[in-house]
Amino acid sequence: MTYCTAVLVEAGLVIIADTRTNAGLDNISTYRKLHLFQADDRMLAVATAGNLSITQGVVSLLSEGLENPETGEMETIYRSKTMFRAAQLIGRAIRRVRTVDGPALEDVDLRFDCSFLFGGQIAGGPMRLYMIYSAGNFIECSQEAPFLQIGEHKYGKPILDRAIHHGSDLYDALKIALVSMDSTMRSNLSVGLPIDIAVVRRDTITPELIHRIEVGEPYFHDLRERWSTALRAAHMAIPTPPYGKQAAAGGPTKPAG
Amino acid sequence: MTYCTAVLVEAGLVIIADTRTNAGLDNISTYRKLHLFQADDRMLAVATAGNLSITQGVVSLLSEGLENPETGEMETIYRSKTMFRAAQLIGRAIRRVRTVDGPALEDVDLRFDCSFLFGGQIAGGPMRLYMIYSAGNFIECSQEAPFLQIGEHKYGKPILDRAIHHGSDLYDALKIALVSMDSTMRSNLSVGLPIDIAVVRRDTITPELIHRIEVGEPYFHDLRERWSTALRAAHMAIPTPPYGKQAAAGGPTKPAG
Numbered sequence: 001m002t003y004c005t006a007v008l009v010e011a012g013l014v015i016i017a018d019t020r021t022n023a024g025l026d027n028i029s030t031y032r033k034l035h036l037f038q039a040d041d042r043m044l045a046v047a048t049a050g051n052l053s054i055t056q057g058v059v060s061l062l063s064e065g066l067e068n069p070e071t072g073e074m075e076t077i078y079r080s081k082t083m084f085r086a087a088q089l090i091g092r093a094i095r096r097v098r099t100v101d102g103p104a105l106e107d108v109d110l111r112f113d114c115s116f117l118f119g120g121q122i123a124g125g126p127m128r129l130y131m132i133y134s135a136g137n138f139i140e141c142s143q144e145a146p147f148l149q150i151g152e153h154k155y156g157k158p159i160l161d162r163a164i165h166h167g168s169d170l171y172d173a174l175k176i177a178l179v180s181m182d183s184t185m186r187s188n189l190s191v192g193l194p195i196d197i198a199v200v201r202r203d204t205i206t207p208e209l210i211h212r213i214e215v216g217e218p219y220f221h222d223l224r225e226r227w228s229t230a231l232r233a234a235h236m237a238i239p240t241p242p243y244g245k246q247a248a249a250g251g252p253t254k255p256a257g
Numbered sequence: 258m259t260y261c262t263a264v265l266v267e268a269g270l271v272i273i274a275d276t277r278t279n280a281g282l283d284n285i286s287t288y289r290k291l292h293l294f295q296a297d298d299r300m301l302a303v304a305t306a307g308n309l310s311i312t313q314g315v316v317s318l319l320s321e322g323l324e325n326p327e328t329g330e331m332e333t334i335y336r337s338k339t340m341f342r343a344a345q346l347i348g349r350a351i352r353r354v355r356t357v358d359g360p361a362l363e364d365v366d367l368r369f370d371c372s373f374l375f376g377g378q379i380a381g382g383p384m385r386l387y388m389i390y391s392a393g394n395f396i397e398c399s400q401e402a403p404f405l406q407i408g409e410h411k412y413g414k415p416i417l418d419r420a421i422h423h424g425s426d427l428y429d430a431l432k433i434a435l436v437s438m439d440s441t442m443r444s445n446l447s448v449g450l451p452i453d454i455a456v457v458r459r460d461t462i463t464p465e466l467i468h469r470i471e472v473g474e475p476y477f478h479d480l481r482e483r484w485s486t487a488l489r490a491a492h493m494a495i496p497t498p499p500y501g502k503q504a505a506a507g508g509p510t511k512p513a514g
Binding site for chain 1: 411412414415416418419420428429431432433435436440443444454456465466468476479480483484485487488489490491492494495496497498499500501
C-alpha cells in the first residue's frame with residue numbers, strides 16, 4: 001500500500017509520501033512516489049498511489065509529453081499553461097497508459113489501480129492542489145477541507161479532519177501530515193519509511209523544503225513518541241464513563257459517623 | 258455503514274455498536290445492532306454489520322434455532338454448550354441465510370455482506386470474543402490485540418492500537434472504545450448516534466451495564482469535546498519540524514550588540 005497526503009493552506013503547500021511498495025510480503029521495496037517537476041516558472045509535485053507500473057508510466061509521460069488534442073502540439077508538464085491544464089495532462093497520461101496496458105492487465109485480473117495528488121504553482125496563476133482518479137478525472141482541494149489523501153487514507157484522516165484548517169501555519173501543516181502518516185504506519189505495515197516531503201510557500205515558485213525522512217531520524221522518532229504519549233495522556237484525562245457499578249462506587253463510600 | 262467494536266480485557270468485555278442504517282442517503286434509520294442473549298447460565302452479546310436483512314435473519318435464527326448437524330437436535334444460542342459451539346451456531350445461521358437468500362441477492366447485484374462480533378461467557382467456561390465472517394468462519398480475539406472491530410473500522414483503529422491492552426481497566430476500555438467510535442463518527446457520516454453499550458465483568462454472567470447513549474447525552478458530548486481539545490493540544494506540543502527555512506529562522510535573530 002501507499003499513503004500520501006497533501007495540505008494546501010493559505011501559506012502554501014505540503015505534500016508527503018511514503019516509499020514502500022510491495023508485490024506480496026516477500027517482495028518489499030523502496031520506491032519514490034513523490035515526483036517534483038521544477039522550472040523557472042513552476043514548482044509542481046505529483047504523489048502517486050496504486051500499481052507501480054501504471055504510476056511510473058504516467059509520470060514518464062508527463063516529462064516525455066503527450067499530444068494536446070486541442071492544439072495538436074506535444075505538451076509536457078513543463079509547458080502546461082495553467083495548473084488546471086497540467087491536471088488535464090495527467091488525466092490524459094492516465095488514459096493513455098490505460099489504453100496501452102489496461103487490457104493486458106485485465107487479462108491477468110489486475111485492476112487498473114492508480115491515483116495521484118498534484119499540487120503546486122505556475123507563475124502568474126494561483127497555487128492549486130488536485131486529486132486525480134484512475135479514470136483521469138479529478139477534483140480540486142477546497143478551503144473548507146484543505147487536504148487530500150490517496151492510498152491507505154482512513155487511519156490518518158481523523159487527525160487531519162480535526163487539526164488542519166486554511167489558516168494553519170505551513171510547518172504545523174507538515175507536522176500534522178507527519179502525525180497522520182505515523183497513524184497510518186502504525187495501523188498498516190505496508191506503509192513505511194522513508195518518507196518524502198516537499199514544502200512550497202505560496203507565490204515563491206521554489207521549494208522551501210525537499211527532504212527524505214530516513215529510518216531512525218531523531219525528529220520523526222521523537223514526534224511518534226510524543227504523539228503516543230500525548231494520546232495516552234489525553235484519554236487518561238477524560239473522566240470515566242458515569243455508567244454502571246463502577247460509577248456508582250466512585251462516590252463517597254465511607255460510612256456515616 | 259456501521260461501526261462496532263468489542264474489547265476483551267482481563268476484567269471483562271466491552272461491546273459497543275452504533276445504530277445508523279442507510280439504504281441511500283434519503284433512507285436513514287436507527288436500528289439496534291447490538292443484541293443480547295441472557296439466561297441464568299450465560300450472558301452473550303452479538304453485534305452486527307452489513308446488510309440488515311441478512312443480519313436480522315441470522316439473529317432471528319439464533320433464537321429460533323437450527324439443527325445441530327452432529328446431534329440432530331435443534332440448537333438455539335441459549336442452549337449451545339460452549340462459546341465456541343455458539344460461534345459455530347452463528348456461522349451455521351449465516352450459511353443458512355446465504356442458502357435461502359444469497360442467490361436472489363446476487364440476482365440484484367447485492368453482495369452477501371455481513372459480519373458479527375460475538376462475545377460473552379457461559380457458566381463453567383471462559384469469557385470469549387469472536388469475529389464471524391460472512392462465510393461463517395471465525396477468529397478469536399487474542400490477549401496481544403485484545404479488541405475486534407466490524408464495519409467502518411479503520412478510522413477508529415489507531416486509538417485502539419495505542420491505548421488498549423489486556424490489563425486495561427474495564428471502564429477505561431469503554432472510554433477508549435467510545436473515543437474510537439467518536440473518531441469514526443467524525444470521519445464517516447453514515448455511522449451515528451445513538452450508541453448501544455454492554456459491559457460484562459468476567460465470571461459474573463450478568464451484564465454490569467447496558468446503556469444507550471442518545472443524541473445530546475452530556476458525558477459523550479463532553480468526551481468528544483475533551484478528546485478534540487486534547488488532540489489539538491497534543492499536536493501543538495510537538496516541536497516544529499527542524500527542516501527548511503522556518504527552522505533556520507527559528508533561532509535567535511536579534512542582531513548582535
